[in-house]
Amino acid sequence: MHHQIVIGSRNPVKIEAVRQGFSRVFPARTFWFEGVAVPSGVPDQPMNDEDTRRGALNRAIACRQLFPTGNFYVGLEGGVEEKNGDIWAFAWMAIITDQKQGEARTSSFKLPPKIAELIRSGMELGDADDQVFGTHNSKQKGGAVGLLTHQLIDRTAYYREAIILALIPFVQPEFY
Secondary structure, rough: EEEEEEEOOHHHHHHHHHHHHHHHHHHEEEEEEEEEEOOOOOOOOOHHHHHHHHHHHHHHHHHHHOOOOEEEEEEEEEEEEEEEEEEEEEEEEEOOOOOEEEEEOOEEEEEOOOHHHHHHHHOOOOHHHHHHOOOOOOOHOOOOHHHHOOOOOOHHHHHHHHHHHHHHOOOOOOOH
């Protein structure tokens, strides 16, 4: 039996992170992954934790409305938050079914001042990364985390861990 996983993004990095996370958590299951463009209901560049979390959840809910016959619906949303004069990057994952909901947040990292300045001026993180690093479409590759860690942690790995954490209620349903 194939389990249909609907992901609220067409970004290949996000789809691959979800594929890897589900495959690791449920190695005996067969999945069919579908990435779809859905609205987040929050600004294109969420500027705080709550908007970022809500964006991930909104995407998962929008996926369920589009594909009511799916088994799992996944929303991923990257965001930033200003704390003590620095801008920190992170992302939220939301996974829902008709019975349960799982959520998790990635680890956070401080963005360099040049990138933070561009974000404060209204630029999205991916565009700011491309400008500062002289790259193109980095958000569909290693992302800010990949650029800043010399690809020791790329965006796929960064999101995959949080996908696995968001799946905990589905792995340990007796506790949820």
